[in-house]
Amino acid sequence: MSEIDKQVEVLMSGTAYGDPQTKEHMTQELRARLIQTQREGRPLRVYCGYDPRKPDLHLGHTITMRKLRQFQEFGHEVTFLIGTFTSLIGDPSDVDKTREQLTPEQVEENARTYQEQAFKILDPERTRVRRNDEWLAELDFRDIIRLAQNFTVQQFLVRENFARRLEQGEAIYLHEMFYSLMQAYDAVALRTDVQVGGQDQLFNILVAGRKLQQAVGMPPLIAVIMGELLPGTDGVVKMSKSMGNHIPLLTTPEDMYGKIMSVPDKAMPIYHKLLLGWGDHELAALEARMASEPMQIKKDLAHEIVSIFMGEEAAEQGARHFATVIQGEGLPDEMPSFAISAPVRIVDILAGAGLTASKNDAKRQIAGGGVRLDGERIADFEAEIAPDQAPAVLQVGKRKFVRVVAG
Numbered sequence: 001m002s003e004i005d006k007q008v009e010v011l012m013s014g015t016a017y018g019d020p021q022t023k024e025h026m027t028q029e030l031r032a033r034l035i036q037t038q039r040e041g042r043p044l045r046v047y048c049g050y051d052p053r054k055p056d057l058h059l060g061h062t063i064t065m066r067k068l069r070q071f072q073e074f075g076h077e078v079t080f081l082i083g084t085f086t087s088l089i090g091d092p093s094d095v096d097k098t099r100e101q102l103t104p105e106q107v108e109e110n111a112r113t114y115q116e117q118a119f120k121i122l123d124p125e126r127t128r129v130r131r132n133d134e135w136l137a138e139l140d141f142r143d144i145i146r147l148a149q150n151f152t153v154q155q156f157l158v159r160e161n162f163a164r165r166l167e168q169g170e171a172i173y174l175h176e177m178f179y180s181l182m183q184a185y186d187a188v189a190l191r192t193d194v195q196v197g198g199q200d201q202l203f204n205i206l207v208a209g210r211k212l213q214q215a216v217g218m219p220p221l222i223a224v225i226m227g228e229l230l231p232g233t234d235g236v237v238k239m240s241k242s243m244g245n246h247i248p249l250l251t252t253p254e255d256m257y258g259k260i261m262s263v264p265d266k267a268m269p270i271y272h273k274l275l276l277g278w279g280d281h282e283l284a285a286l287e288a289r290m291a292s293e294p295m296q297i298k299k300d301l302a303h304e305i306v307s308i309f310m311g312e313e314a315a316e317q318g319a320r321h322f323a324t325v326i327q328g329e330g331l332p333d334e335m336p337s338f339a340i341s342a343p344v345r346i347v348d349i350l351a352g353a354g355l356t357a358s359k360n361d362a363k364r365q366i367a368g369g370g371v372r373l374d375g376e377r378i379a380d381f382e383a384e385i386a387p388d389q390a391p392a393v394l395q396v397g398k399r400k401f402v403r404v405v406a407g
Helices: 003-011 020-040 058-075 105-109 113-116 141-148 153-155 160-167 172-187 198-216 253-262 265-276 278-289 295-309 314-325 348-352 360-368
Strands: 043-052 078-081 127-132 194-197 223-227 337-340 371-373 392-396 400-407
Touching: 003 020, 003 058, 020 223, 020 278, 043 058, 043 172, 058 265, 058 400, 078 113, 113 278, 113 337, 127 400, 153 172, 153 265, 153 348, 172 337, 198 223, 253 314, 265 278, 265 295, 278 295, 295 314, 295 371, 337 348, 348 371, 348 392, 348 400, 360 371
Parallel strands: 043 078, 043 194, 078 127, 194 223, 337 400
Antiparallel strands: 371 392, 392 400
């Protein structure tokens, strides 16, 4: 097998486009572009964009990052693009209603740690980090008109989520159509050869990005679209920050381990496939084991994932916490539960659950060092527990416990 054939095989693995003809077309274009850039003596220019709508990236984002890493390992130029301008609008691709618009200040705060998170997968020495406000903020209204004249309203309205909203009488705002235009301009600004994305990006990359590059005289990019999306902790809907079913990269070992343990058994095959790269033979063996030892399989997965992102010691810490706090080893066999549906102050929970006589009593207990959350001493009177931290155990003294659950 030639070097180019090897690259094509690896780089197109795990991709899907809705029909085999499109995949074959993209495969042939990738092969041709590799031959062309080899003659030119340059690497492929590859990028994937990540919008800082929330402050954390999650395990679902690592699927495209791993594909970027494959390009890096073949010596290609990879750009990790932070969507500091596109995130002001928000991608409408995977939602059935208009996204809330963020302020520039919110975006900046959310983007603060994106580079650090990306380098958990990508090689820092071989990664270019860019922000798309560098070029999008410079466009004036005439520029927008010139870009927009390359697209029709009909092209946007046939998109599945827009068509569904139109049929249901839901509003589709004009600014939502600008998102694809802006993302397409990212590809132009970066003079990209290849753009990596998930299934929800088919239109933005395969239609808008390629069309705009051709309109300005560039060869159209090759779309590398990952074939499967990682489901969230519910095991059904794709992992999404806006859905609240995500497992963040910048979190504690206890949280990451516990969230992986909460994923339904039925999602174990796709988690092993997408996060660990397991093939058909390994997945078949996994399916056979699931009937007899599903808990151990999830523990092994949680340990390995935490090890990848935080190290072996952190994985052991997460495992100990899960065994002690969640499974109850070393805790009372029975304890009351307290359900929360929004962030709640710990002093309010302690008083509401009857572990302290009042909120003032709760503060006295905290001041005296007698209150622990999942084994860690609490010192802040204003400390809260959010639903995505549940289940968690609050302890007052040596004998009073309450399990905080989401509900």
